[in-house]
Amino acid sequence: MASSSSYTNPPCAACKFLRRKCLPGCIFAPYFPPEEPQKFANVHKIFGASNVSKLLNEIQPHQREDAVNSLAYEAEARMKDPVYGCVGAISVLQRQVIRLQKELDATNADLMRYASNQQSNNNFNYGTSHDDHHQTNYGFSPNTTWNNNPEADDDIQ
Numbered sequence: 001m002a003s004s005s006s007y008t009n010p011p012c013a014a015c016k017f018l019r020r021k022c023l024p025g026c027i028f029a030p031y032f033p034p035e036e037p038q039k040f041a042n043v044h045k046i047f048g049a050s051n052v053s054k055l056l057n058e059i060q061p062h063q064r065e066d067a068v069n070s071l072a073y074e075a076e077a078r079m080k081d082p083v084y085g086c087v088g089a090i091s092v093l094q095r096q097v098i099r100l101q102k103e104l105d106a107t108n109a110d111l112m113r114y115a116s117n118q119q120s121n122n123n124f125n126y127g128t129s130h131d132d133h134h135q136t137n138y139g140f141s142p143n144t145t146w147n148n149n150p151e152a153d154d155d156i157q
């Protein structure tokens with residue numbers, strides 16, 4: 001019953017775009033469905049259909065979907081940003097990771113100071129702190145970022 005359906009199947013987005021007959025076994029058909037014409041249009045514009053078919057033929061069938069998705073992502077990014085493409089997004093995210101890592105380090109240092117101050121206060125022992133050798137000096141001032149008076153924040157829901 002499935003044998004007659006291949007005659008009525010619409011061509012894949014690639015074959016439709018290239019105005020050619022979509023034959024059974026078309027390398028593009030599984031990855032460029034007719035409902036997503038822009039996906040192939042972008043990939044074709046940036047990489048070229050023949051390069052894409054060559055690439056898909058060179059890799060294992062189970063890797064083709066991932067390859068097409070990454071090509072589509074790269075092509076779309078390159079259309080939006082002709083200079084940096086997806087490298088623009090990657091470097092923004094890398095900077096964000098570095099900034100958040102620094103923030104996390106500072107917050108962890110705050111937390112360690114806060115915890116050791118609490119411990120010192122409980123012991124009435126202001127002069128020394130325990131386990132000092134575990135602490136790294138991040139060179140920050142605790143008053144700059146730490147809210148010393150959390151009770152004043154009346155935003156508890």
Ligand SMILES: [Zn+2]
Nearest residue numbers: 012015022026
């Ligand atoms: Zn096709």
